Amino acid sequence: MNGFRSSGSRVAGSGSGLIWFWILILLPATRYPLPAATIDRIAALVDRQVLTVSEITQMEEIRFFPRTTGQSEDDYRRAILDNLIAQALRYRDVERFGAADVSKDAIEARLLEIQKRFPSIDEFNAALQKAELSLDEVRALIKRELQVENYIQERFAPMIAVSSDEIESYYKGAFAQQRRQRGLAVPPLAEVQEDIRTTLKASRLQQEVDKWTTELRSRANVDVYTWR
Secondary structure (H helix, E strand, C coil): CCCCCCCCEEECCCCHHHHHHHHHHHCCCCCCCCCCCCCCCEEEEECCEEEEHHHHHHHHHHCCCCCCCCCCHHHHHHHHHHHHHHHHHHHHHHHHHCCCCCCHHHHHHHHHHHHCCCCCHHHHHHHHHHHCCCHHHHHHHHHHHHHHHHHHHHHCHHHCCCCHHHHHHHHHHHHHHHHHHCCCCCCCHHHHHHHHHHHHHHHHHHHHHHHHHHHHHHCCCEEECCCC
C-alpha cells in the first residue's frame, strides 16, 4: 500500500486487478479446492484504511446519511462514500485528543432520527436485516459520528461570532427575499434576529468543518476507486 500518492485524492480505475488483489490477500495458498467466497471490492483507501463497496451499500440500505430530494441512487452512493472518507479523516483527528464518551440518550435520539427516515419501524428492521447489521452495530456507528460532532462543537463553535450588522444585512437581503418568494410577510427584525443568528452561525460552522476536512484530506493518501 506504500505505492499510493503522498497527498490529495484521485479517482482510480477499477477492474480485475482489484479482484485479484483481494483474492491474494484473503485466500491462502493451497492445493486443495476452496469453497466459494464472496470477494468484496475496494471503494476507497484512506491511507491504509480500506472502505468497501459493501459498507456503502449498508449505509444506503439503512439510510444512515440523509438523502436529498431528487438525488439519484448513483449520486447518493457517491455522497455516502464522501461522508465515509470525511468521517474516517475526522475521527482520526478526534482520537489524537481523546474521543469523549457519548450518552446513551444521545445515541438513541439519533437512532430514532434514522428510523424516522422509513415509513415504519418494520421497514427499518427489514433494511437492517438486508444490510446484515444489528442495532448495536448501528449504535456503534452513531456513537462514532456523535463523537466527531461533539469535537466540532468544542473546537470550532466557540470561535464563531455573528455581529448585529451581519444579522441586519442578512435580514434585509436573503431572508426578506426568501419570504417574499414564498408569498409570506417579512416580520420585524426583532422577532427573527435570534433565528437569523443561529442560521448564520450554522453556516459559518459548516465552512470551518469543510476547511478542516480539506486540510485533513490534503495530508492523507486518499484514493477513490468506485462507489457503485
